[in-house]
Amino acid sequence: xxxxxxxxxxxxxxxxxxxxxxxxxxxxxxxxxxxxxxxxxxxxxxxxxxxxxxxxxxxxxxxxxxxxxxxxxxxxxxxxxxxxxxxxxxxxxxxxxxxxxxxxxxxxxxxxxxxxxxxxxxxxxxxxxxxxxxxxxxxxxxxxxxxxxxxxxxxxxxxxxxxxxxxxxxxxxxxxxx
Numbered sequence: 001x002x003x004x005x006x007x008x009x010x011x012x013x014x015x016x017x018x019x020x021x022x023x024x025x026x027x028x029x030x031x032x033x034x035x036x037x038x039x040x041x042x043x044x045x046x047x048x049x050x051x052x053x054x055x056x057x058x059x060x061x062x063x064x065x066x067x068x069x070x071x072x073x074x075x076x077x078x079x080x081x082x083x084x085x086x087x088x089x090x091x092x093x094x095x096x097x098x099x100x101x102x103x104x105x106x107x108x109x110x111x112x113x114x115x116x117x118x119x120x121x122x123x124x125x126x127x128x129x130x131x132x133x134x135x136x137x138x139x140x141x142x143x144x145x146x147x148x149x150x151x152x153x154x155x156x157x158x159x160x161x162x163x164x165x166x167x168x169x170x171x172x173x174x175x176x177x178x
Contacts, residue, residue: 003067010069011086016060019069020109027071033128034097036171038073041095041126044168045076048161054078054092063091065113065120073097073126076159079119090119092158097126111136115143121158131169 001009006019016027030038038058045056059073064087072094079090094114096106106125114123115136123136131150136143148154150173154163166175 003064003069006069016071017069018062018071021066021068028101030097030099031128033172034073034099037097037126037128037168038095040171041163041168042074044163045074045161048163049076049159052160054159055081057088061086061088063088063094063117065110065117068113070110070113076156078159091117092119093122093124093156094120095124095126098128107134111143111145122156124154126168131165131173133165 001019001023003019006017006024010017010019010024017024018027019025042056042058049056054076055078056074056076059071061075062069062071063075064070072091074095075088075091076093077088077091081088096102096110098106111123111125114120121138125134125136127133133148133152133154134145135148135154136145138144148165150165150169152165154165154168156162166173
């Protein structure tokens, strides 16, 4: 199947599908933890980006990377987006919330695909079982990864936002009372 054939086919479907470059891949439902992390993340991003040119979106919009179609769990773009578009052409920061069924794709295939996409400056993989993230960022021509744990702050200078991981995970792992 070609990319154009997939896009035409997918728009006629009731469910969401990703395209791995060869065939459609069904998008499955997530967990409560997945939903809480994703919702909180987008709320925090929208709050911090208010009044700026960059905008955060939840995982119902697609991006095209390396000839594949992906639905990241959240993303930020700083480019104008038509209100009737279902594709974000220039994502700057992309987030995936790791699920047992998708972790291999998220950690390997998508890391490569997002690294090959020039507009993507940062790729953040958020864990569900604990407050932790793996962050890939551009460093010249390299795609460098590092691990953040619960007390760390996710710095995203490309969009001028810093997010403490504790804030992203507040509903799952509340801070102990002082």
